[in-house]
Amino acid sequence: MQVLKFGGTSVGSADNIKRVISIVQERLEKDTTIVVVSAMGGATDALLNSGLMAAAGNEQYKEALQHIEQRHLETVKLLIPVQHQSHVLSLVKKLCNDIEDICNGIFLLGEFSARTRDRMISYGELISSRIIAATFNNSGTAAAWKDARTLIQTNDNFGNATVNGPVTRRRIADYIASCKEALVVMPGFIAADANNETTTLGRGGSDYTAAIMAAATDAACLEIWTDVPGMMTADPRWVSGAKVISSISYQEAMELSHFGAKVLYPPTIQPVLRKAIPVVIKNTFAPGDAGTVIQQKAFSNGNSIRGISSISNIALFSLEGSGMVGVPGFSRRLFEALSAAQINVILITQGSSEHSICVGVEASAIHKAKAVVDTEFEHEIAIEKVQPLLVETALSIVALVGENMKSHPGISGKMFGALGRNGVNVRAIAQGSSERNISAVVATKDVRKAINILHEEFFETTRKEIHLFIAGTGNVGSILLQQLQQQQDWLAKHLRLNVRVTGLANSRKMIIDDNGIDFHNWQEKLQGGEDADIEAFVNIIIGKNFRNAIFVDMTASDTVAKVYDRLLQKSVSVVACNKVAASSSYDYYRKLKDLARTYNCLYLFETNVGAALPVIGTLNDLLRSGDKINRIEAVLSGTLNFVFNHYNGQVSFAEVVKQAQDEGYTEPDPRLDLSGTDVMRKILILARESGEQLEMEDITCNGFLPESCMQGDVNAFYEELKKHEPHFKKLYSNAAAANSKLKFVATFEQGKAVAGLEHIPPQHDLYHLYGKDNVVLFYTGRYPVQPLVIKGAGAGAEVTASGVFADIIRATAS
Structure with a gap:
């Protein structure tokens, strides 16, 4: 005995149904094969919307029904030879007429009850299963059609029916004992109550139908065929690197499906779990792929985390108050009130202080939840023992799932550390004692980012x-x-x-x-x-x-x-x-x-x-390791050093500056360099990084440019430099007369910073500084006499870009 289930996308068109026929024919065995099918993709929503339009008095429901009918009739014509179409077309037409009659009644009454809704949407599976059974018979494979409503009995809780297990198992056993067909096609999702009223098993309930059939018939395996390659480590629409989970336990699969993994309808696992029947998730469009095997004990993948999932549209509410501390019964009253209002609780957290209880529910139920809880605790709120319910919306739950998390300490720390480093704020946390699931509530705007962060942290071992x-x-x-x-x-x-x-x-x-x-x-x-x-x-x-x-x-x-x-x-x-x-x-x-x-x-x-010199990094390392900065002395402008290393009074000062600009050593406006502004900024930054609270106005700058050079645009600046050539020659000749070089030096000492042109004698550490090089001398507690020296190219596009590149790499570690 084997059971195969095909989802809505798998049977969503004539071509797809042909794929299904081929897959089933390749798997036929001597024992009976049961094929459970969903409605054609989108059909259930179309039926539901038609009913809603009719209930709202919108006559466009008739046009919507015509589209539904036309889609199914066209599918029959594409699948079945003309000479054999009439019977199937008549059957589909009759079922579509039934739908129209129901919608007409809804329109007249202006009411769309849960009972009528179940009846209405059941036709998606009824029609698709009829078409597929007929297609098998016309392709040379004898197939019987069986109405699931005659086998699966539920209570009368329409829209959320629960299965009557003993009755259902007995009916299926009796049917299989009398079944002579090698292939049975049946609709999923639908069932009937004790009064033979049509009920449904919840959206996605075709999986559940197939699991019930597999368990009742002791099938060797349940195959669920869908449009994805299996259960994934994360939603592939959100995470490009999501991987197929080759093997997963029943418990892990349940956790992932409850937390938003749409591949599997959550109740599906329970029937097959009792019988230890393996479930295989396969891709209809890549039948050769291995897919995912769900079984009692999953094969180890070397990772304590099996997958990451999420639930959106969550709201949190908090019941808080000093009057709750040490008083029994608050939790009971809270959850009884929610249960009486049929509000499903998704997540619960409570601190050991008992001062607050935080509960997660579907966002659509939050206003109702607030109303019933405020009513339940009306007296306590009035006497200020309890605060009115605090509500937060626009939230989602992200869950890490893995059977082996309980034997691997540090998972939670790794999870929340990764989220924190990337600025994802966690509003609430829940973890059961089984340690199979760690759930975190985050803002919905952050959920995609959070899933990618966690997937990268736990699964991306490559990049x-x-x-x-x-x-x-x-x-x-x-x-x-x-x-x-x-x-x-x-x-x-x-x-x-x-x-x-x-x-x-x-x-x-x-x-x-x-x-x-x-x-x-x-x-x-x-x-x-x-x-x-x-x-x-x-x-x-x-x-x-x-x-x-x-x-x-x-x-x-x-x-x-x-x-x-x-x-x-x-x-x-x-x-x-x-x-x-x-x-x-x-x-x-x-x-x-x-x-x-x-x-x-x-x-x-x-x-x-x-530029790329490790000046700030070294300064920070000195301070972090407990050293103290006594003095900083530096030549911090590659531009000025280049200019004064090349200017000797023979070539004009203006020409040397222009050369520096042409070679990329200056700012677009060279005056930023020559005025000393750039050096002032740099020594200011070093002073601040040393721990000093300085402003730009606190720095003394002994400039050398005549005031007129600072007027007008860059072209005017060069003209002024030419006019003042004697001034620059005098600066050079005075230094040469003192057997010194001109260096623009910045100094920070005892909370004061100074920058200006200085005469540097041969014995000075700054004397032998050539080209565009910078040098920084750190005199510290550890380097009181002989300074720590950092020296090298301090300007140029290549080295500056490489310094930025290095900072980018440092930032990747954050």
Whole structure:
């Protein structure tokens, strides 16, 4: 004996029904084969909607019924030879006439009762099973049609019927004993009560019908054929890396199906569990695939977690009050009130203080739940022993399921740690003593993100997905994209990272692509994007709510720097080449640091000082390990160092500055470098990272540019440099006369910061600093005389981009 069940998609068209015929014919054995079928995909909803329209007095129900009839008649014509169609067409037509009569009655009465509803939607399975039985008979395979209502008896709880087990088992046993056919086709989902009134077993009830038949006939196996390859580790529509679960226990399958895994109707497991009948979930459209086997003991997959599932449209309510503490009976009264109102409880949590009980129910029932509970505790609320019910909506439940979780400590910590690091707030937690299920209530807007986070944490042993949103595609930004492209394979192989650029923006255009922007043609894609708007760009990032999201600022824009706080509050890490934020007001700098800590993400800006040199990282390491900063002395401008290393009075100062700009060592406006503003920002950042509360106005800057050089545009600046060439020659000659070099030096000591041009003698540590190099000297408690020196290229697009790249990799660990 074998039982095969085919779902709505599997029988949703003539072509699909032909697949079903072929699958069954290949599996026919000497013993009886029972085939249970659902309604054609979408038919049940169409019937239900027709009834609702009729009840509402909407005569369009007649047109809807015509579509239903036409669909089934066309299917018959495509499946059965013309010479054999008349009988089947007449049967389908008669059943459709019955549907029309019922709808006409609903329309006249303006009432659509639960009894009538069950009768109405039963026709989906009745018609499909008739068509499929006739198709078998006309394809050379004799098949009997059996009405499930004559075998499965239920109570009269219409819309939510429960099966009368003894009567049903006896009827099925009697039928099988007398059955002479090798193949029986029957409708799923429908049954009848003791008065022979049509009832239904709940949406998805065809699985349940098949399980009842398998258990009653002691079938060797129950095969459930659907449109997916089996039960999955997560919903594949939400998680691209979801995998088929090859083997799963009955208990794990029940947990997953109760928590939103739509592959299996939850009550299906109970009948086959008692008889230890294995269930196989198969794909009608890939019959050669192994699918999922559900059995008493699942084969080990080396993972304590079997799958991740969710339930949406959940609401929480909390019964709270000091009057509950130590007083028996509150829980009983609460759940009795909910039960009397037929409100199903999905999740319960209660603290050991007994001060509150938190209950999860379907969102559609929350207003009713509040009303009945407030009524039940009306007296306690009036005397302020208990507060009126507190309600939260727009919630979902995410559940980790696995039989072996009880023998693996740390699962909960790993789960909630992963959610926390990605900014998913958990509103309530529930775990049974069996440790087979850990459930967390999260905001519905976060549920997709949460499932992806957990799937990556527990199942993705290959790669971690990183979503980059990059603002700024100029010289440094373009090189960063080149470096990311070049290192894709290396990151995947050595760090198991799949770094995806999901968003790009510059001052003109912006684009977002959930699947990642192609590195080979990002320029063309960006040119065709929508008009740039940093606020809109940030709103999209927040709205997408991707896990492992990193915002990368490759601009020098104060407007872009002002959005960091919004991103950090959503647990989006920020990597900034832009110095504006870290050198703006101390309050904003401190706010960003605190937000990153609070929301479990990172704010990284290593390239703000010294490009790719590990200046900030080293400073932080010194402080974290207990050292104390006594003094910082540094040449922090690669531009100024380049300029003064190349200027010797023979080539004009203006030409040297222009060379520095042409080689990419200056800001677009070189005055930011030459005025000392850039150096001031850098020493300010180092002072703040040392623990000092300084503002930009607190820094003394001894500039060397004549005031007129700061007027007008960049072209005017160069003209002024030419006019003041004698001034620059004098600076050089004075230093040469003192046997010194000119260096623009920044110093921080005893809470004060100074920046300015200095004469550096040969014996000084800063003397031998060439090209565009930077150098930072840390005098600390551990390095009081001989400083810790960090030296190297402090400017240039390549090294700056590489420093940002390094920060991105650091941020992936958050």
